[in-house]
């Protein structure tokens with residue numbers, strides 16, 4: 001049974017959304033690698049839109065809206081489950097020391113006139129036991145806390161009792177994408193499909209998609225109020241500089257948190273814990289005698305601008321809900337409501353526009369979101385002398401859908417390379433004349449400045465050409481993986497920040513240049529996991545093509561005949577089987593020697609061609625490039641038009657009916 005919605009990640013965000021969607025009538029599955037290994041379990045549970053002093057207006061508003069939902073939301077969850085979330089609108093007190101008093105508050109109001117400011121006498125009255133060093137502070141009565149671990153348990157129980165399918169220990173390894181849609185996820189337990197998918201994998205999000213979400217480690221500890229103190233000594237959250245102290249009603253006190261940019265480095269460290277204890281004891285001295293109950297650490301899902309990533313993605317049936325950084329517990333109810341509105345009713349709250357992933361790509365004017373190439377490519381050719389398109393032809397062509405690879409759209413179905421040209425000018429002219437929008441570049445040759453590869457960055461207009469880094473020269477999967485990563489960096493240097501494409505070549509044999517199927521599959525699996533759009537070069541092997549599709553490759557690129565041989569289509573029958581069965585684009589690559597062979601491959605139903613040697617080694621490469629372009633267009637049109645059936649015998653072209661007889 002497939003679900004309407006498949007949520008990947010079972011932290012506060014994934015679980016809240018699952019409950020919300022289920023309450024709205026959707027069938028929902030949550031897949032989670034490990035429900036316990038989540039930032040949600042590691043947090044302090046503060047609900048602090050005011051104390052956090054959030055600069056960004058939209059984020060401030062989002063946080064306040066979420067905080068306002070908390071009371072009703074937790075009531076509803078508690079009624080559903082009979083369990084307590086520990087929601088406590090206890091307010092947050094932010095004491096300051098001498099020298100820390102700012103002149104104005106967050107709204108620019110002079111401190112002493114701010115409604116949130118409390119002077120020394122008042123602050124000590126609000127909370128006894130603070131160090132005498134505290135000279136005043138801020139009182140945020142709207143802020144509060146929830147016991148995040150209790151909340152996670154309540155959400156889990158609510159989801160379960162409502163009938164959400166909760167699958168723990170299921171790791172999603174890759175999204176399977178086709179033509180701008182997710183068609184399934186590959187997991188350690190097999191492929192799972194749904195109508196709609198939500199990414200809610202917190203700090204691990206960039207393992208599945210090239211999103212700029214990075215872990216920001218926080219260390220924490222918990223002490224307990226000693227038994228000989230009958231009343232709760234602390235009844236408000238204390239929010240100091242680089243320290244917070246969160247008293248729970250169950251007599252635990254959470255002390256947090258460090259903020260470290262150390263990747264996924266695990267463990268508590270003496271330095272981390274020492275800093276926390278020092279600062280906590282300075283603020284609230286009697287803590288020094290409280291028994292320590294637990295140490296732990298967690299990974300906040302941080303984005304470069306510290307705002308979450310919410311809303312649509314490059315695939316129309318994939319929604320993103322990640323990157324909540326320091327405020328994911330606070331933002332859980334509003335995230336669930338807004339994302340459920342979006343999925344169930346296509347209702348788009350305008351606030352979401354501030355959190356769309358595409359903000360990370362806006363700096364580069366020529367490229368839009370993640371995988372969608374926006375450059376306004378001309379219909380067929382960049383050449384002013386182009387023979388194409390004549391009006392009637394464009395009409396027919398316009399009925400065709402464009403080539404889409406990993407969600408990125410291209411008008412041209414011809415890809416070319418940069419090698420073997422007699423001069424860089426010839427290469428430039430040929431690429432222009434070919435009308436291609438994708439040019440493959442051998443990463444290793446660029447790195448070593450091999451002949452013809454010097455100055456490549458300047459030679460082509462990379463705002464119009466999408467670079468396809470290739471791993472030519474790699475004999476093993478390991479080498480290819482390493483070179484692919486270098487290729488991604490190379491694309492970034494050319495301004496293609498979002499280019500995650502790689503043409504995967506694993507070729508151990510220099511004589512026939514035949515790809516190693518096992519090494520290719522191994523490398524493809526790893527690269528897909530790392531978020532690459534993988535275009536593997538393979539022998540025309542239908543079984544291998546299917547396996548590569550299953551592991552999440554963006555295309556398959558079967559060879560027509562050996563690279564650089566110009567022998568033409570020698571693998572027609574197998575290419576035909578590959579095309580018949582593929583749900584990803586099939587790019588016929590290598591060995592095409594003439595335009596008629598290019599057209600023939602397209603007539604078979606190939607989605608695109610990659611041709612290098614036949615162009616570069618011809619007498620007049622720019623002219624041959626244009627001929628190949630025409631052939632690719634002609635072949636595609638012919639494929640769409642549908643070839644006439646083959647007949648054994650002649651059949652007169654002019655009908656005999658109605659002819660004059662004697």
Ligand SMILES: Cc1cc2nc3c(=O)[nH]c(=O)nc-3n(C[C@H](O)[C@H](O)[C@H](O)COP(=O)(O)OP(=O)(O)OC[C@H]3O[C@@H](n4cnc5c(N)ncnc54)[C@H](O)[C@@H]3O)c2cc1C
Nearest residue numbers: 009011013033039040044045046172202218327328329330
């Ligand atoms: C020390 C610390 C203190 C914090 N304090 C607060 C606070 O006081 N208030 C507040 O609002 N926020 C706080 N936060 C932030 C908050 O915890 C996070 O923003 C929030 O938990 C993010 O929730 P999430 O569901 O997106 O991610 P997570 O809770 O991390 O959940 C993600 C889940 O996805 C799973 N997953 C990942 N990859 C895969 C995969 N490939 N396949 C399947 N499952 C996968 C993970 O195992 C995990 O269970 C704190 C965080 C830390 C670390």
Ligand SMILES: CC(=O)[C@@H](O)[C@H](O)COP(=O)(O)O
Nearest residue numbers: 417563564590591611612613
């Ligand atoms: C440049 C490139 O990627 C080639 O390895 C590709 O396979 C094209 O082959 P031909 O040179 O035979 O067209």
